[in-house]
Amino acid sequence: MLKGKVAIVTGGTRGIGLAVVKKYLENGASVALTGSRQETVDKALAGLKEYEGRVMGLCPNLCDAKAVAAAFAEVKDRFGSVDILANNAGISARESLYDYTPEAFDKIMDLNLKAVFICSQAAAKIMKEEGGGVIINTSSMVSIYGQPAGCGYPATKFAVNGLTKSLARELAKDQIRVNAVAPGVTRTDMVAALPPEMVERISSTIPLGRVGEPEEVADAFLFLASSMASYVTGEVLSVDGAAMT
Numbered sequence: 513m514l515k516g517k518v519a520i521v522t523g524g525t526r527g528i529g530l531a532v533v534k535k536y537l538e539n540g541a542s543v544a545l546t547g548s549r550q551e552t553v554d555k556a557l558a559g560l561k562e563y564e565g566r567v568m569g570l571c572p573n574l575c576d577a578k579a580v581a582a583a584f585a586e587v588k589d590r591f592g593s594v595d596i597l598a599n600n601a602g603i604s605a606r607e608s609l610y611d612y613t614p615e616a617f618d619k620i621m622d623l624n625l626k627a628v629f630i631c632s633q634a635a636a637k638i639m640k641e642e643g644g645g646v647i648i649n650t651s652s653m654v655s656i657y658g659q660p661a662g663c664g665y666p667a668t669k670f671a672v673n674g675l676t677k678s679l680a681r682e683l684a685k686d687q688i689r690v691n692a693v694a695p696g697v698t699r700t701d702m703v704a705a706l707p708p709e710m711v712e713r714i715s716s717t718i719p720l721g722r723v724g725e726p727e728e729v730a731d732a733f734l735f736l737a738s739s740m741a742s743y744v745t746g747e748v749l750s751v752d753g754a755a756m757t
């Protein structure tokens with residue numbers, strides 16, 4: 513579905529991001545994955561040896577516009593273009609409002625929102641020159657309902673939806689589609705870090721009766737990146753088993 517395309521996946525070292533990287537590689541794309549540390553990037557690449565020549569790893573500071581522009585230029589040099597950007601890197605939060613420091617709030621805003629803006633800007637500049645492209649952001653089911661602690665996290669995801677819908681309108685003239693995937697509770701390290709009783713409580717409220725798998729979320733990233741979604745832009749696609757909380 514993505515033969516000959518070039519994709520960048522931020523936070524592609526594990527979890528949903530790594531599932532997206534694999535899905536894109538399996539479907540014929542060349543992929544650049546980013547991580548926060550060289551060590552985790554190397555570990556992810558070691559597990560992708562069968563795709564050698566079509567996969568590369570980078571670890572720019574995603575909040576530094578110059579570093580991101582340089583990294584994306586490196587991808588273009590190596591693979592010839594940048595057709596798809598999956599903005600996936602993110603952190604979660606669980607602090608109560610009473611304990612939430614402004615520094616912690618800044619940190620989550622920086623990675624979950626500002627980095628999405630910075631990466632989208634860098635990718636869109638390349639895509640515009642090439643005549644088009646696709647940007648897919650990672651939202652969350654909490655972008656619809658909020659959550660009862662860690663208010664910074666849903667705040668960033670509501671904002672990601674806003675960025676998605678706005679950039680879809682702004683970039684349509686450049687043939688750049690912008691969509692988001694809103695996963696529900698998905699089996700990754702982020703979920704493993706939650707207290708088991710919290711995961712159980714959340715799972716029991718999901719109509720499909722279970723948490724989602726990273727591969728199921730990656731399928732939505734594949735659809736939105738492919739020509740099957742050629743008339744889909746400005747959409748936030750829920751992949752959450754019809755979760756309501």
Ligand code: NAD
Nearest residue numbers: 523524525526527528548601602652695697698700701702
């Ligand atoms: P994860 O913790 O397993 O992976 C996070 C990725 O982000 C890693 O590759 C990591 O290297 C990268 N990252 C973390 N901090 C970084 C930093 N400072 N700079 C650069 N990269 C950094 O997370 P996940 O569960 O796979 O989540 C991926 C995305 O999906 C996030 O945006 C998250 O908000 C969203 N999401 C996850 C769930 C879920 O249940 N797992 C649900 C809804 C949305």
